[in-house]
Amino acid sequence: MIINQKLAKELKLFTGKELTAYGLILLFLFADIVHCSDELVEKSHSIDSGFWEAAVELPLLLITAGSMLYLLTRNIRKRKLLLSLSSEIGGLCDSMLAGAESETAPEKTMGPNESLVHNIRRSEEVYKRLLSYKEQVQHERDFYTHILNETPSFIVWLNLDGTVKYCNPALLHATGYTQQDLLGKNWWDVFYPGGEKNSQIEELNNISANGRRDVHDHVMMLKTKAGENRYISWTTANILDTGGNPVELIGLGADITEERTRAEKAAEEQKMKALAGLAGGLAHEISNALQPILGISEICALQAEGKDEKLQESMRIIQRNALHCRNIVNGVLTFARRDVRKIETYDLRALLEETMEFTDEFMPPDVQVVCKGFGDGMAADALAPLRATINRTEFVQVMANLFANASHAMKNSGVIEVALDETVIDGTNTKLDSLPAGKYAVVTVKDRGHGMTEDVQKSIFQPFFTTKKVGEGTGLGLAAVYGIMKSWNGTVRVQSQPGAGSTFYLYFPAANGSEPSRAAFPDELLQNGELNEDGKHTRH
Amino acid sequence: MKTANILVIDDLPWMLKVVEMMLQQQGHTVTCTEDAKAVGGMMSEKNFDLVITDVFMPEIDGRDLIKSIKSKGAVPVIAMTGGGSNVEEIEAIMSELKSSADAVLKKPFTVKELTDEVTRLLA
Numbered sequence: 072m073i074i075n076q077k078l079a080k081e082l083k084l085f086t087g088k089e090l091t092a093y094g095l096i097l098l099f100l101f102a103d104i105v106h107c108s109d110e111l112v113e114k115s116h117s118i119d120s121g122f123w124e125a126a127v128e129l130p131l132l133l134i135t136a137g138s139m140l141y142l143l144t145r146n147i148r149k150r151k152l153l154l155s156l157s158s159e160i161g162g163l164c165d166s167m168l169a170g171a172e173s174e175t176a177p178e179k180t181m182g183p184n185e186s187l188v189h190n191i192r193r194s195e196e197v198y199k200r201l202l203s204y205k206e207q208v209q210h211e212r213d214f215y216t217h218i219l220n221e222t223p224s225f226i227v228w229l230n231l232d233g234t235v236k237y238c239n240p241a242l243l244h245a246t247g248y249t250q251q252d253l254l255g256k257n258w259w260d261v262f263y264p265g266g267e268k269n270s271q272i273e274e275l276n277n278i279s280a281n282g283r284r285d286v287h288d289h290v291m292m293l294k295t296k297a298g299e300n301r302y303i304s305w306t307t308a309n310i311l312d313t314g315g316n317p318v319e320l321i322g323l324g325a326d327i328t329e330e331r332t333r334a335e336k337a338a339e340e341q342k343m344k345a346l347a348g349l350a351g352g353l354a355h356e357i358s359n360a361l362q363p364i365l366g367i368s369e370i371c372a373l374q375a376e377g378k379d380e381k382l383q384e385s386m387r388i389i390q391r392n393a394l395h396c397r398n399i400v401n402g403v404l405t406f407a408r409r410d411v412r413k414i415e416t417y418d419l420r421a422l423l424e425e426t427m428e429f430t431d432e433f434m435p436p437d438v439q440v441v442c443k444g445f446g447d448g449m450a451a452d453a454l455a456p457l458r459a460t461i462n463r464t465e466f467v468q469v470m471a472n473l474f475a476n477a478s479h480a481m482k483n484s485g486v487i488e489v490a491l492d493e494t495v496i497d498g499t500n501t502k503l504d505s506l507p508a509g510k511y512a513v514v515t516v517k518d519r520g521h522g523m524t525e526d527v528q529k530s531i532f533q534p535f536f537t538t539k540k541v542g543e544g545t546g547l548g549l550a551a552v553y554g555i556m557k558s559w560n561g562t563v564r565v566q567s568q569p570g571a572g573s574t575f576y577l578y579f580p581a582a583n584g585s586e587p588s589r590a591a592f593p594d595e596l597l598q599n600g601e602l603n604e605d606g607k608h609t610r611h
Numbered sequence: 612m613k614t615a616n617i618l619v620i621d622d623l624p625w626m627l628k629v630v631e632m633m634l635q636q637q638g639h640t641v642t643c644t645e646d647a648k649a650v651g652g653m654m655s656e657k658n659f660d661l662v663i664t665d666v667f668m669p670e671i672d673g674r675d676l677i678k679s680i681k682s683k684g685a686v687p688v689i690a691m692t693g694g695g696s697n698v699e700e701i702e703a704i705m706s707e708l709k710s711s712a713d714a715v716l717k718k719p720f721t722v723k724e725l726t727d728e729v730t731r732l733l734a
Binding site: 366 | 623625626628629630632633636693695701717718719720721722
């Protein structure tokens with residue numbers, strides 16, 4: 072009440088209109104101040120625009136309201152206090168504008184009213200400048216956000232113990248995880264489950280100095296949520312505390328899986344090419360050297376017939392082994408083939424049926440070859456053809472080699488499943504990245520034999536690699552299959568597990584448009600009967 | 612079995628010996644030479660029922676020799692070759708030889724393979 076009386080006394084100095092005007096302005100100002108304060112509280116969790124505007128506007132509103140109060144009050148002490156506060160805010164504005172060219176003149180010789188106006192102007196200037204800064208900050212923030220979101224590189228922010236603080240969308244997309252899957256989780260636990268975690272950390276510690284874990288182009292395997300292994304090249308930097316000790320880690324990663332796989336394949340193909348050249352040259356020399364061994368042993372055996380059984384048997388052993396060597400040489404020569412074979416377009420469905428009729432003749436009696444995907448009893452002609460441009464003779468060799476291996480894996484007893492299908496390769500399957508994108512016919516040969524370990528699978532297409540006993544296999548059959556499939560711009564892949572059988576996938580680039588050839592069955596195969604690496608099915 | 616006079620040409624003496632033995636086993640009369648250039652003279656001096664020649668020889672190309680022999684008469688010719696260093700090369704050579712020679716044998720060949728061709732050509 073007393074305050075109101077004093078205020079009424081002060082207000083008598085103003086006219087009614089003036090009081091109404093000042094009162095309304097003050098009301099608006101205080102409403103604005105309350106509104107700004109509310110916004111600051113509401114939006115204090117982020118620096119979104121509302122927060123920023125409120126934050127920079129509040130001093131301006133305060134100084135304006137203070138100036139208004141100054142004009143309204145006649146109390147010298149209060150006026151001095153308000154003037155002093157105004158000057159303080161003005162001084163603050165000066166310090167904020169320090170270094171920048173101010174639009175307002177210095178305050179020194181001004182009266183109180185001029186000083187108030189001056190301070191309001193300075194705070195307005197600060198307000199404008201801060202808004203301009205805000206736009207710059209916003210622009211920079213958009214820029215960095217864009218980089219983080221759009222870069223194909225992986226960006227990760229970890230505590231040194233591996234707790235994930237941030238992962239960018241590229242990493243999430245490639246690994247199949249969501250932010251929720253990773254944030255706050257341990258990087259090593261998520262990406263290296265099982266026993267791999269410790270070895271990965273140890274490897275990283277070994278190459279980074281003083282436990283800082285800053286590395287450059289260090290390649291690490293990373294397992295995606297779907298279980299696929301990816302090669303990532305990491306470059307990392309430490310975030311240090313005030314004492315200079317590393318506390319966090321920023322990692323920049325590039326997915327080099329495709330590049331690495333391509334390089335490995337190129338090296339593999341180069342190796343195979345060099346081997347082929349070497350093997351081919353050797354095979355040529357061996358062919359000549361085998362002639363006297365084969366010829367003379369045969370003559371001696373014939374001459375010893377009925378006279379010296381032991382000599383005859385000895386000569387037959389030499390002869391058999393010479394023939395075995397001849398088959399090896401033929402296998403080497405097939406492996407060492409160059410890409411100049413006569414190839415034509417065939418309907419694989421029809422060709423496969425013919426091949427199986429032919430090879431069936433040579434399969435062990437307890438091995439059954441069953442077809443799938445041939446239309447369940449429909450004639451091959453009634454189905455849409457799956458065409459591929461290949462060499463017919465070699466196609467039979469490929470199938471015969473796979474059948475012989477499948478049969479051997481099942482100890483010559485069991486069912487071999489053959490299927491024909493088509494697929495589209497679009498470059499997303501890294502295991503087939505050596506193949507250009509497009510449509511492929513896929514012939515599958517599946518057995519339920521002993522299967523193979525991963526190590527064996529890696530080597531089976533290399534010449535002379537064999538798991539068979541000495542004399543049972545040359546290690547050239549699958550090398551020849553590989554060489555032949557590559558020559559048709561296709562490939563061969565294997566999927567196997569010890570004890571669970573093996574499945575071989577033959578990928579043939581689909582041929583469109585041209586009519587499939589329907590030539591007679593390859594005479595040379597019927598004549599020579601050289602179907603597989605072992606020579607088991609040869610007819611001489 | 613019909614026996615015949617057969618001329619065998621190869622630059623490798625031991626190869627000649629082997630082929631000679633294989634043919635003699637079947638009762639044929641065999642004349643061997645390492646000198647491909649002398650073949651013309653030998654054939655004008657003696658009538659051979661069959662010629663068996665190597666393809667890759669240092670002094671003369673067996674393919675030219677075959678063409679020369681075939682141009683002079685109707686004597687059947689068997690070409691024998693160790694081939695090339697890969698299947699395409701071998702097939703290209705054998706395909707070329709098939710148009711000029713009457714038979715092609717890829718080394719190493721068996722007595723039976725040799726005999727089958729000789730018998731066929733002498734029939």
